[in-house]
Amino acid sequence: MSGTSLDGVDGVLLECGTSPAAFKVHAAASADLPDALRQALLSLNQSGPDELHRAAVAASQLAELYAEVVAQLLQRSGLAAAQIRAIGAHGQTVRHRPPRDGEPWPYTLQINQPAQLAERTGINVVADFRSRDIAAGGQGAPLVPAFHQRLFGHAGQSVLVLNLGGMANITALPANGAVYGLDSGPGNVLLDLWCQRHTGAWFDRDGAWAASGREQPELLAHLLVEPYFLQRGIKSTGRDLFHAGWLDERLRGFAGLPPADVQATLACLTARSVALAVQGIAWGGAGPQQVWVCGGGSRNAHLMRLLAAELPQAQVQASDEAGWPAQWVEAAAFAWLALQTLEGKPGNLPSVTGARGSRVLGAIYPA
Template identity: 50%
Template sequence: MSLYIGLMSGTSLDAIDAALVDCGTPTPRLLATRAVAMPEALRDLLLRLCHAEGASFRELAEAEEAFCRLQARAVHELLEASGTAAADVVAIGSHGQTLEHAPEGHAGGAPYTLQLDNPSRLAELTGLEVVADFRRRDLAAGGQAAPLAPAFHQALFRHPEEWRLVLNLGGYANLTLLPPFDHPADVLGFDSGPANALLDGWYQRHQGGRFDADGAWAAGGRVDATLLARLLADDYFRRPPPKSTGREYFHLTWLERHLDDGESPRDVQTTLAELTAASVALAVEQLGERLPEAAPARLLPCGGGAHNPYLLDRLQARLPTLTLTPCAELGWPADWLEAGAFAWLAHRRLSGLPGNLPSVTGARGPRVLGGVYAP
C-alpha cells in the first residue's frame, strides 16, 4: 500500500474532510474518512476574510493557526479511528481554504487564487510530509487553476466503453466529461455555476439553519420563471470554457441584484435549485457542442448536493436522457471525492507526475502541482 491523507475544506465551510487513500493501486482506494466540524467562530472569521477588501495580518494569522490546528486534529482522529500508524502514511495533501479565486484577475490585474493554509505548520503539528499549494502552478502556466478534480475523476470513473459525466455539487457545481478509454477525445470539464453556496446562504438568512435538508423547503415553493430568466441571463453561463467560478462571483449580493423585492423567500429558494439544474443542463449542452459525437449515458452526482433529492429530481427533469447513478455504486462515496482528490494529487506530486488536465484548465501543458514541506 501507498497511503496518503487528503484534506479538504470547501466553500460551505462546514468541516475539514480527511480521507485516507491507498494510491498504490491502479485505481485509488478509499480506506477511511473523518470529518471534523468547523467551529462557528472560525467559520465566521473565514467568511469575513473571503473576498474582504481589507484584512489585518493579525486576523489572517489567527485564522491560519486555527485552521491548521483543526486540520491536524482531523489527521490525528483519522489515524486513530482507522488504526493507522503515522509512520505508514507517505504524505498529506492539503488544499487549504480558498479565500478568493480570480484566475483572470480584476480590472486588468494579475490573475490569482488564494488559499489560506500553512503547510509548514501542518507538517510540524502532524509530523508528516505535506504537499500543498496545488492550484498556483496551473495558474502560472496560463490555466484557470480549477477545477482540478477531473483528473481524479478520470482515475476513478473512466470506463472502457461508456461516456460518463461526473457532477460535483459542492458550493459550486463542476462537470467532468469522461470519454471511453480508447477514444481519442480529451477529458473536459469546467465550473457550471452556483450550487449549494447560494442555496445554503439563502436558507440560512430566512430559516436560520445551515442548509435545506433534502431540499424540503425548496420543494414546497414554486419556480419564479421571470427571476430564473434574469439569473440565467448572466454572461457566465454561456461563456466558453475553460472557466471556473466561486464565491467571489456568485454570492447573495449577486442574487439580490436580480430581485425586485416582491418574491417569496421560499420561491427564491426553489428558483435557486432550478438555477443549479438549468445551468448544469446548459453545461452539458456546451460539452455536446464541443464533442458532437459524444453521447454520455450516465451522470454521477457527488458532493453535498448529491444528498438533495429535490435537486436531483430537477436535474433528472432537465437531463431526461441521462441515468443518474450514485458514485458510491461505483466504489467511492459522494462526500469524499474532493478530499480523496488531494490525497491522489499529493501522490502525483511526489511521483513527479502531472496533476492538471490542460484540456480542462486551459494551461499551456501538463504540470506537476504543489510544493513539498518536510516534517
C-alpha cells in the first residue's frame, strides 16, 4: 500500500484464517518513497505537460519499489514466492473523481504496473481494486470498511475505525451490526504540506509544532465552510480537492497569523471534520464507545489528544492496542481484498460506497 501521504510503501505478508482471530501477519516491511518519485507522483495530482509519459515512468518506478518490499517480506518470513497466492497491489492514487451531481464520466486512477510486478516477483498480482465499484455507480472508496468490520467489529458495541492517512476515512460499526464508511476529509495532507513549507520537515513529528501554536477559531470556522464537510451520507475525496491551492485560497485574509497557529488550526480541522462525520452516522445510540485509529496520523500525539477531546464519549486508541500495529492495517486490508478477488467474493460494501450492489473487485495478473 502506498497512500495519499506519499511517504512510502507499506507491505504485510498476511495469512487469512477462517476467522479474523486466525489471521496472522508473518512479516511486515516498508520502504520510503525516493524524493524524486514522491515529487513525480505529487505533480500528477494536477494537469501538466507530458502527463502520459510521466505517469508511465512513475508507475514503473513504483512497481520496482513494490517488488523491493515483496522481497523484504519473503526474506523476513522465510517463505518462497511459490508459497504466496497473490500480491494485492493498490497502486498510487493520482486522481479521484467519483460520481458527483452534474459531472459526467466519473473515474478514479491509481497508477501501477502490475504486469511488471508479476514479472519481477513471480507471484500473481491483483490490482485495480477501485474501478469496478465506480463502474457500478459507487465512489470507489473507501474500500477498507469490509476488512475493518472483520477485524474490529464487536457484537453489542459501537466501534469506530479511523484511518488517518493523507486523507481521513472512517468505518462506523454500530452495535446493531450495520456498516457505514466515508472519507471525512483531510487527515495528514494539509498538516504535512504546511509543515514542509515552513520547516522543511516532511511531517510534524508527534504534532509538536502544532502543539506549540494556538488554534484560531475564526480560521477554523472559515475552513469548515467547505461544502464537502457539510455533505452528509456517502462521499469520498482526495488531493483533487484538498491540496495547496485549496489551503492558500482559504488563508487569504489570515496572512498575519504565525505559521505555528495555522498548523494548530489545521490539526483542529482534521479532528473536527472527523467528529462532524461521526455525528452524521446513524449509530442508534450515543455514538461510538471505542475508536481504533490506524495510519500514520495515529503517531501524532497532539492529533490523538484533539480526537479524544472531540469524541469524549469514546475511548480513543491506536490500533496497536488491539493487536494490529497502525502501519499494518491498510496494507493488510488490500491483501485480504486480493484474496476476495481470487475466490470470486465481493470486496465492496454498497452501504459505504453507494454502488448498485456487491462486486468482485480487481484484475488478476498471473505470475
